[in-house]
Amino acid sequence: MSDFGDNSELSEAVLAGAGAEELAACPLPDSYPAAFLRRQDQDLFQDTADKDVRRSLHLGRLPMPELAPDEVLVAVMAAAVNYNTVWSAMFEPVPTFRFLHDLARHGGWDARHDRDYQQIGSDAAGIVVRVGAAVRHWKIGDHVVLSPVVIDEQQPAAQEDGMLSSRQLAWGFETNFGAFGHYALAKATQLVRKPPHLTWEEAACNTLCLATAYRMLIGAHGARIKIGDIVLIWGATGGLGSYAVQLAHRAGAIPIGIISNPHKAELLHHLGCQHIIDRQELGFTERTSAHVHDTTTTPADAAERWRALGGAIRKRVGEDPHVVFEHVGRETFGASVFVVRRGGSVVTCGSSTGYQHQYDNRYLWMKLKRIIGSHGANYQECVEANRLLELGLIIPALSRVHPLDHIAEAVRSVQLNQHAGKVGVLCLAPHEGLGIQDHRLREQIGESRLHLFRDHADASATLDSIDRDAELIGSAAR
Ligand SMILES: NC(=O)c1ccc[n+]([C@@H]2O[C@H](COP(=O)([O-])OP(=O)(O)OC[C@H]3O[C@@H](n4cnc5c(N)ncnc54)[C@H](OP(=O)(O)O)[C@@H]3O)[C@@H](O)[C@H]2O)c1
16 A cells, blocks of 8 residues: 555455445545646646656545446555556647546536546556445445446447447546546446456456457457467567467467567467567667657668568568557558558557558558557457456466555656556555455466566566676676
């Protein structure tokens, strides 16, 4: 638990494992510790090259918001950093306060969201401590993880696919009262049963990236990969990529993982990915960063890199990929369209390096390729993806855990691409390792498997420091 104090009766009851009746009887605290952005900082990074998120993330107490009838109040035990945390803390591509303002224009309960602060964060695990009057399927005391997708279930399109409802929002990004606090507000339609064999921090790190990757690769709206398909995955050990690799492997497809650091290769082998490409060797050297990129690559340079990537893929698997898993954007999109096979699909959900992409359309139309746009996952897809965790088919990609007080450092590590998989944040949970309900299932899956990402993070920290020492010795000798 964070150092900055929460001795409310309710928080203490949650930590003591109180039952539903006792939790219901505890008064709600007037305020609670949380991490947030401030409206007054929106212009903080104008003309600044390094939009260092440590400058825009604040800690303090926020007032307890009022609960709408279709909402629940969750005592957040743990949360996780997503790349949207980085976007919102950089105020890029637009300050998220604009989303809150737009949401509030709908009036009614939505007006609560427009404040001078935003409690951000889109992944959490915790305990339901209050339910609104219209909530049917959940009760106080339930252990849950949260889907990051807020939908308007009263819109007709939501009956077909929640992601098609025009008022679908990313929780803790386009809404207030998100994951990074001791308490968070969520719609009842965001709740998913917490996998009972996972700790709070292991449970909190999955939903956003796992469900997004599930929709992109497996669900009815994405690329629908099948046994034997070759799937090229950018950022294969990043948040999304770590789950994409596992899903591809479990679906019987053949993942090819792209990484930027040879230390990540072993992790991929453990996840079932035997074919690995180091993007640095092919000239894809930019990194997702705090900076707005200004690359001076000519079309000829770009085409050379595309061909080099295509050659590297054929060398490993003898053919072109059926599907490319995209989220990097400007730096890689042209290559993705080029290398995917005739009739294949590039499925994309993001643009970390810039959202204005260039690709050679001849390769798309003449070879009958497709680009599939994808975003988040609907409620059912979240539940299906979560089930794979419960079956032990997918493991959490948690590599590092920080207390809420250190959230700025946690988000900075993701901003600088210094992490693998997911970075967790302890909120109400006083330390790691709590929240396991099904020890037998945990044993069956295996502690070492569940610790794969954390063990890798420890090992690569050692290897990185050996590399740094070797460089120092080398430069001293020169
Ligand atoms: N629409 C949605 O629903 C949705 C959901 C989740 C995420 N996203 C978006 O998807 C993007 C990735 O999210 P994430 O959680 O996976 O982030 P992440 O954890 O930072 O992982 C991204 C990975 O991309 C790789 N990468 C970084 N710069 C690169 C470059 N210049 N060229 C090639 N690869 C590069 C890195 O791996 P290496 O350095 O090893 O190559 C990194 O591990 C973000 O923009 C995020 O906002 C969208």
